[in-house]
Amino acid sequence: MLDKRKTNRRRKIPLIRFFIFLSAAVLVMRALKSTQDTETASEASIAPLSRIDKQLEQRIEKPLTEYLSQFTHVVKPGETFYGILSGFEVSLQGANDVYQSLKPLGFPALFPGDSLVINRDSSGVLQKLELLSKCRYRYQVCCSDSSIKAQKCSLAVSTYTCMVNGVLETSLSEHMNQFGVSDAITSKFADIFAWDINFFLDPRKGDRFQILFEKNYAEGKFIGYGDVLAARYVSGRKEFLAFGLKDSEGRIKYYDANGKSVQKQFLKAPLSYSRISSGFTFRRKHPVLGYYRPHLGVDYAAPRGTPVYASADGKVSFSGRKGDFGNLVILTHGGAYETYYGHLHTISSKAGSGLYVKQGDLIGTVGSTGMSTGPHLDYRMKRSGNFVNPASIIMPSNSSVESARKVEFDALKNALSASFELRFPGRTGLHVLEINTPESGEPMVHQVIRTTDGGDDGGKSGT
Incomplete structure (x- = not known):
């Protein structure tokens, strides 16, 4: 009886395995069919590429070729307003329209170091121009099909008082350039001492020089040098000092430590470069x-x-x-x-x-x-x-500090001399001594609107 039961169990096992495999096959077939149906539906839902391109074109407001190009340019010596704009493919007529719109605002001319930001389209039509002038103004011109709007506003200028300390190894100009100081300051330094030092002949290795001067910044950009406040040159046992004092008209003149003018009858050299x-x-x-x-x-x-x-x-x-x-x-x-x-x-x-x-x-x-x-x-x-x-030849000074301003000059001289002696002693290079930042505030804005026929609306101003 026991043997009969074992025999029946052995017969049922193959049948169970068969039904399991059959069920699995049915499930696999259904899954494959479902996947094919899904892929077919997905393919049917994909739009042709041409239809997508058309939809994208409808969303783009302007062709890419009409988008503005922006260029920044720093004016170099000898460059002109028309020449610069021509170099950026702005038409002569467009450049002239812009210039004529700036004239009523008192636009003088471009100076080396001025910076321009130029926006134009691909056809060379100027859309916008911004000029940061060393004259402490920002000029902005916006152009449209029917008019040109030009405006001018004063800039908030920060003045940095700087000092250069140097020991002569090669030439004065080379050292100044190494310190990041332009030839304009080097020339001014040489001009101040032009009656006492022949910078083509006199300098010797080991001579020491110092100069206090101003650098002006507006909106984080360097816009030019201010005054040279004082200068010092030491060669052996000879020391030359010059301190700047402004006259009643704002012109700066230089005097030695005794209050005598540095200007004399003869210049030491008749050339400025050689x-x-x-x-x-x-x-x-x-x-x-x-x-x-x-x-x-x-x-x-x-x-x-x-x-x-x-x-x-x-x-x-x-x-x-x-x-x-x-x-x-x-x-x-x-x-x-x-x-x-x-x-x-x-x-x-x-x-x-x-x-x-x-x-x-x-x-x-x-x-x-x-x-x-x-x-x-x-x-x-x-x-x-x-x-x-x-x-x-040693010549006497042409003049001296006025007696009425002697106390003022002595106070100025002592303050500037202290900077030479006490600030950054023995450290060569360019140093910032003081930053004078003006109070913030909206500057006065002057503007002129010109029509394309060359007229204007009489000019407007506001804050």
Whole structure:
């Protein structure tokens, strides 16, 4: 009986397995059919690509080619308003319309360092222009099909008082550039001491220099340098100091530690850029003749065409061609002094015989006329009929601080001297001493609206 039951169980097991496999197969078939139906429905719901493109085109308001392009430009020396806009493919008519809209706002001209932001479309039509001027104004021009709106607003300018400390290793200009200071400040520094230091001849390695000056910023952008407040140059045991004091008209003039003007009768050099090729000597081998003969002056080697300036007020006693000098100008300075300017390439029309010139007036340009091996200026000085070394002449100051302002000057001098002595002692480089930030507030805005026919609405202003 027991054996019979075991036999029946063995017969049922294959049948159970068969039904399990059959059920699984049915489930798999149903799943596959469901997936195919879903895929078919999905394919049916996908729109053609052309239909999507059309929908997207309807959503785009303007073609991409009509979108604005924006450019930023910092004005370089010699660039013009029209030239810059032309370089950004703005039409001449468009540039002229913008310029004419700015004129009633007192727009003077572009200056190196001014920044422009230009927006135009692909066809070169100017849509918007913004100008940040070193004159402390922002100009904005918006153009449409029917009118041009121009406005001007004053900028809130922050003034940074900066100081440069340096020790001379190569040249003054190289050190200034290394410190991030432009040639404009270097030239101003040299101009201040132009009556005491010949920067083409006198500087020596190890000389120390310091300068206090202002940098102006508006809306976080550098817009130009302010005044040079004070300057100091130390060479060996010689110390030269200059402190700026503004007169009643706002012009800054410089005085030494004793309150005497740094300006004197003669400039130390009649050039603003060059290098010395031959110092003063009574025995020099002549570069053309090949033998030694006195060279009673100073040769300034410089590129042809470099401006030559009168070293002092005087009268032109000779102007023209003269032997080995080539083109020559001779100035008499009253009393006992004469100055010679030889080998000139050109002579200024303001330096004709019998005319009077002022210190710093252009009298000609560097050349190589006469007996000369290359472009240079032969500068000489006579005193009482005898040639003397121009570098050795020491002249008195032209003026002094007014007695009524002596106390004011002494206080200013002491404050500036303290900055030289106490701020960042022994640390070379560019340092910021003070930041003067104006109070915030809405500036006055002036605007002019011009129609495309060139008229305007008379100009409007508001805050």
